[in-house]
Amino acid sequence: MKTPKLAYVVEDDPITSSITKLILRKSLACEKVQTYANGQRAFDHLSAALHNGTDLPDLIVLDLNMPLMDGWEFLDAFSCLHLPTSVCVFILTSSIHPDDIMKAAHYKEVHGYFSKPLDDHNVERMQRLFQTCGE
């Protein structure tokens, strides 16, 4: 089974961020997890990694409502980067607004929409979707 090597958790709430990091490592057997408090920070690191040729993430777990650069803006910027390897992007949000779910479906970069909490059921679905990602 394929497991993530490097995951980005983009989330402004520190507690949610810590929890997500823990669960990714424990349940998804993620090797390394880096957390970022908003889209801007995650994007800055991602472009720097691309530029410097350091490790690129194969999984990004993205919140939607964040200051400075929110999830949507991150996705817009991300899609312009043209990464050499495939990255599996999951939205993990507490929003159940139908507009958000609809909007997410329009981004080809988004491989799954998850409503918090990240429970066993969601972890299982993440695992399954991650297997088919990049094929």
Add this chain to the structure above:
Amino acid sequence: MNQGSAEAELYQHLMTNTVIFDFLQTQVLDGLWYQDVQAPTHEHDWVSPTFWRTLGYEPDQVPAGPTPWRATMHPADLALAQLHLEACLQDPQHVYDHLLRCTHRDGSVVWLRGQGLLLHNEQGTPTRLLVALRNITKEKHAEAYAEEIANHYGLILSNQSVYIVKTDTRGDYTYANDIFYERFGYGQDIIGTSSLLSIIEEDRQKCLAMVMRCFEEPEVGHQVILRKLSSDNTVKSNHWELKGTLNEQGQVEEILCVGYDVTLLVENLQKSQHLLDVTSQQNIRLQNFAYIISHNIRSHSANLTSLVQLLTEAEDEEQHAMFLQMLQTSTQKLAETIVNLSDIVAVNSNVNKPKERRFLKAEIDRTLEALSVLIHQHKITMDVQVPADLAITVVPAYLDSILLNLISNAVKYRAPQRPAVIRLRTYQEPSFTVLEVQDNGLGIDMVKNRAKLFGMYKTFHDNEDARGVGLFITKNQIEAMQGSITVESEVGVGSTFKVYFNENA
């Protein structure tokens, strides 16, 4: 035979033969009443069989009694007949002619017209009265019916305030009814003037279009609502039906316009439309609000669920303690969120909080007083150009909160590299007093953030103590007072917030 001899011959016949008299009294008249004017008992009076037939009695069915005909006659009319007789006795010139109501055998009223001739004996003393009776019941009924119809339509026309107007083909008045003159304060001098110009300007095109259709399709009603200034200087909406009337050559000769006042109807329609708009807006707000609540509560409850799970699976004491600490923080945050939400619910559910007149300048001064330490500490220049006597109608607590929020935001997001200036000024717009709060601070990227500026939990600067509820609450409070808020901002230049206080609501 010439005319004179014919007349003589007829009179000769009449003298010698009763055929003619019989024909007249049985076929032409509906009864004869022959009275002895000297016998007050009337026992010697006589009525003809035709009279009885008129009342539905065959000769062998005539009621018994000394004077049975009198029983069929209306007492008041009998008295009237007596008066006419006496008048004739007094004055030979008096015309004996009156109405006599009789009761038909079936109980209905038969109206007879009696015309009398007083007969004298050889001494010239009046002795007999011959009354010729004609049944005019049908005419009476027709007359009553016509009167009823006239009353009916008269009532309708006078009570319904229907305008009836005619114009020539150029649209100049040729006729108007009284109600039209009265309601719009016109005199006869409007005849010959343009009906189009009496309509308010915005509706003239609509009116013209309808008149054109009268030419295309005359004799069919074309309906339109037009507004017009009434004599009390209010604008009235009138519903009109326009029809072209044709002359003998089949060309439109006149436009007939029948109209009535629908001002109340139109006003109510506009009111309900407004209400519908307000309700739809409120509905959208409430729905968004429901999503916001669900989002905010959910984000914390999700953390709690996960933490409890992690706590049960904790591998050592250290992890256990860490999760417990996180659990504590999460419950605290949930409690804070609930407090924030209840603030917002309070604003949203108390749309009808009582408003009071407040002097804006005095309220601003109080807010600056409360922020004086911060203002002094950051060396901020305050430039307040608000007239001291300017009063606005507000929910006082909301005004406090709005001023505190906008001014403290301007302080919080000042640009560190230049001396901060916050400028407050007011001006009037139709129905609104506008307060402008302008700063030269960091500014907000409006291209990116316009849509979310007033959203909940949106923060735009990397500021640790930004809660992301301030502008959301401010907007809700302003909207609860039927006002609005707008913003112009540029990164590195500053922001200008404009608060529109509704002075009509």
